[in-house]
Amino acid sequence: MPFLSTLHLSNNHLTDSLETMNCSSSSKLETIYLSNNYLSGRILEPLSKFTNLKELYLSFQNTTGAINFFSLGFKSLELLDLSGNAISRLNPGSPNLKELVLNNCNIEEFPTFMKNLTKLLLNSSLDALDLRSNDFQGSFPVISPRLSYVLASDNSFTGEIPLSLCNQTYLNLLNLAHNNFSGSIPRCLIISVQDVDLGNNNLIGRLPDSFYKLGFLRTRTLDGNRIPDTFPFWLEELPKLKIIVLRSNMFHGPIYSPQHPLSFPELRMFDISRTT
Template identity: 35%
Template structure:
């Protein structure tokens, strides 16, 4: 890459080109340097820490390698966005996040980082988004992250984290958490009831207007550049990149671990949850009827466990937003309850449960299995023992087919029913996508 005319440039966006060679460095006065999705190679030089005015630094989706400078998290007191995801970086995460820093978004997804999460992240008191997925990190569940008062998104997927998530006496306090992805690790033990009971950010969430999780680059210019967070989702081999993250996105993915025991009834309190994936674990017992309280649920995957008993009728009658269901490969029995959404699912949603019967399976129910109680019809405004008394209205947005996703309070809408909904393989990434002119007074 030849000489570039850096002079008088504050925000430099060279993303999504075909740039090759080593990482160029802009002048120290730069406040936004976005050079993602290119073909840059080599290491990240320590001189990058001379960008003492930087607010947003995005080097993601290149082929950068080696260790990252220990000073990078403190290059500027005003650094709010640091995205190094989807490279070939290695080593450990620097331990030098100093107290009073401004970091809000940290994305290290898809590298080869090892070791454990540095406790100096506790100094990032403004941190909202943390993604260290798809690395080689290890250690126990970082419960200490609950001390971050603004943390909304936590992605640890596809690493080597292990051990239980607390115990029955553990006190949790993830007050603002909207999305958590622990999938494809080695976590063990029961799902702690206390953990789900404290996720108040997933309860009674609402928004009167659209917002997006973003960071403004610059404060005094006549035009602002907004660095918008995004989420990439993989659904059965299909990758979907959502470039704008709306402020209503709430989901839990604990799939592909070694969790055991019963599904806690307290999960039913998360009445604003859009996606729940507990598949490919060792969960036992019955499916709790309290899951029917999650009236906003659009995706439910409990497949490949050892769940037994019948399918609660509350799931069929109360989950009227459900777009994706997978209960396959368990030990469920009895008649599949009918319902507005349940009647739309194919037989593969229930496969591998040899004692299940009824539509849409080809196996007919015996007289005993068919004699199930009449399913109650819920009246408008009725509040029975199966309903949590939250006054929450779902805002449905027609944005065409695909996903509309948001983070801040947490909301996901799947508008194309042909796409299998899974809260699987979620990672955070970010793209600067728009410039907004400040309106004149």
């Protein structure tokens, strides 16, 4: 099949490795789906011979061995999904990598455990990073300023939300919910973000009025923190805002005044329950 470009083998009972595959460097394969199988930790060696491979889906292999993704020849790879696996080493070696998905990998130490990830995070080509539902601890890392999507919810990150996020001029989606971040929300936080979720942390302090500059903001979720503030009437100046979730905080005072009729022309969801 010399012209095969996409191969779907997900949700089978494939076992061991793929050493028997005809992995010719002249193959036109660009996308391989192998999720939900029982392939061994050596799965990557034969796959790395597909030099034109752009998308590789290897999530949830149900194997007891760790996957060693180190110094292999994925030079054209743009998307890599390793969710739900144990990963021993990580260095894709692809200068074109745009999307890296590592949710549910039970990773605890960051970046010590993945010593080569720091270089990867600063890779200028990386566009989307998914680290959800791991056990990452400590401070949030410095990431590429070109990232559009950062998903890092359901971890154990601590410390303040880093000021380095203020440099994310391309960021559209930021999800840091369900961590242990503390301190206040940086006043300089992002100018192009559309969706931000900082819910269920330990954030305190007033909401930065600089948020009104986020003209593209669509959703804002800050529930489950300890923010003591009056209702942020200036949110109505955000023309595209559709979702506001501020529940379980310490907001106080009125939510209506003649000067602020709460127009919100695009609003679809408004939750301020459990506030004091």
